[in-house]
Amino acid sequence: MNKTLTKVALRYRAVCLDINREEINNNSEVTVPVMAFVARLKENGFCVSEELLHALNAVSADTLAEITECINDVMGVDLNWAPLVKGWSMPTGESCADHLQTWIANIFGGVEAGFKGTTLQCGHFIPDGTFPLERYNGCPFCGTPFHTADFVYKGQGSKLKELRLFTDSDMRKVFDSLLSSATPLDATQKDSLEHLLKQYAFPADVNITMKETAMLVIKTLVSQDKAEEASVLLKTPTDILRYLWYEKTGFVQIIEPKTLVAHARKMYYHMLGPLDRGADAAKGMKQKLKLKYDRKACLRVALWMNSLPMTAKQAAENMNPKRGMWVRMIRALRMGEYSRRKGMEHLAEILDVFYKQDYSTWQGRVDKACSENDAATTLSLLKERPGFFARSLFATMLRFGSNKVLAAFDEIADKLPARLLLSLGNAAEIYFDPNAVRVARPITGVTHRIKANKLLALYDEDSLKTMVSDVNVIYRDSMERRFAAQKTDTKSIFIDPMLYNIPISVGDRATTIQDASCALMGTRFPVEGDSVRLFLQWGRGLHAQYLDMDLSCRIAYPNNKIVECAYFNLDCVGAKHSGDIRSIPEMVGTAEYIELSLPEIEAAGAKYVTFTCNAYSCGSLSPNLVVGWMDSAFPMKISEATGVAYDPSCVQHMVRISEGNLSKGLVFGVLDVAKREIIWLEMPFTSQTVHGADCKSIEALLGKLESKLSIGELLDMKVMAQKLSVAESAEEADEVYTYEWAFNPAEVTKLLYL
Structure with missing residues (x-):
């Protein structure tokens, strides 16, 4: 049994078996090991299709045990799920006064100063009459856990998720579909592709259309000493720079050094001055980004540059937008030295044109035409690059008028990738609304609100609505022409x-990994019971240390009233928090929960509840942190002895923070109270607490998702x-x-x- 394939298959709600479908006996009697395996799956919230049930009869009991172990690992059943408070559904009644009194007692020496109380193993003295220590698994003052739990609840879920059969051919189809995806891969897809690239040889007949996907393939080919094969995927200098930067930073997008340095400073900022490590983090990032390559790498890149199918002027123009980064790369890769070798004449010519700046840029010509208000020249240039025309379509319409611009755009609309056309239809209504809030999610993971284009003020409401309608007509007509052109025997x-x-x-890539199942952002999950339980688990595989992650929720009421349930407010109407843990135990991690009571929230008049998690510690969210929510039509238990409240069978959706995460906070879901639906979304933000989750940005993102096709x-x-x-x-x-x-x-x- 291949554990890698099993984990990837589970993301598609399947189990991968090394058998042929044709050999499955659909009349076979279910064996005892298979019955036991299905029972274990049910405990984790899964059931099997009839085809998979009969297929399981053909595999050994050892394979079934290995699959069970793999699923348990994905669902985290062997981790510590004990929170700070035992039986936390009943509040402990702790208050700010308890923390203040404890702080004063510790400042003055505790027992030595004549206070009565208990000294805990973390060293903190807890005065009598403050925290009820019998209710805690650790120190209520510093949030250090002393006890862990070795169990979780199982089988309480009211709805099972069916698993299908995947064979080797099915996994290869997934592999091919990821390679040939017409849209950028999200974090789950990238992770799956990286795993599958280690299992399967790169198929020669697959057409890779996304540059970011190509980087993952190139990395695999280079590691296998197949750099010459990789050169086929590198068609421009920007492709080469993208790969070099991916190899250096781990990000398939080109993030400039100054952006990474500024982001590191922001991630390690702390609101308490003595704990602020922002300056040190910025210095560390600068050191990390220093370029150093061996001779083998230098020769490889020189050969790639020399074999580019572009003229020197075309290559230099392509390098111009990232000129500063290229100057550093050329020096670090000794390209000047290699360009003097025999056979490297094309590289020498590229460098000569680049340094002499003996070229003009297409973007410069467009900017000049726009500044001179030359519509004919601008549109003529934009038609040369349909992708850029699509991305600047709305602004160009406002500048030169809708009819003229759309007539020019319609000429090249069918040359565009369908995903770009869809993004135009999705964005038009919001863009042309002067009062709408637009959001942008740059690759550093921070969501920003964008001001409306100032040229909107030149047009009245009817004209703007006409522009929206005209854009929709063009993109829908183009999509229907494309579908009509497809040959099909389907009736x-x-x-x-x-x-x-x-x-x-399209345009909203998830940066978290979904290990238990895959869902597109904006998917709505109906709530079956009267409670929703949020969970946060972090610290897996890490040594005991201070590492403070926080689970919070924000309850929105009419008239802009907001109530937050978080470490600073453990109990509010309709929500209870399990306590603030600030340190993790050895290797098994720790957990926090929030229980939401829908009847109480509805009775209080709440509109929606936003789910968030944050890194209070310096740095971004901890890698392998798992966050999500549980729901069941049946009551879900909370242990009075340990406070454990996790049951994998009740998990409706969960995501894992990837190694390349750049965000400090994450909005991971919104509960629509009236509809009793949870909308899965992902909105990173930079804040130590839930206060940094901007309500207007969340509403804008929800509106953007709802407006999507x-x-x-x-x-x-x-x-x-x-x-x-x-x-x-x-x-x-x-x-x-x-x-x-x-x-x-x-x-x-x-x-x-x-």
């Missing part, structure tokens, strides 16, 4: 109604363009699109291969 199609609630993932709506375009009939069930259809199909976002993006 009927089945579309799962759930797909109308899932937006197409859903998968179901995109399939409706396909139905109209290809004149298909819609079947009532999957069995009646030639082409089937189910909710399970949407678990593979890379598969969903095949709709955009147009």
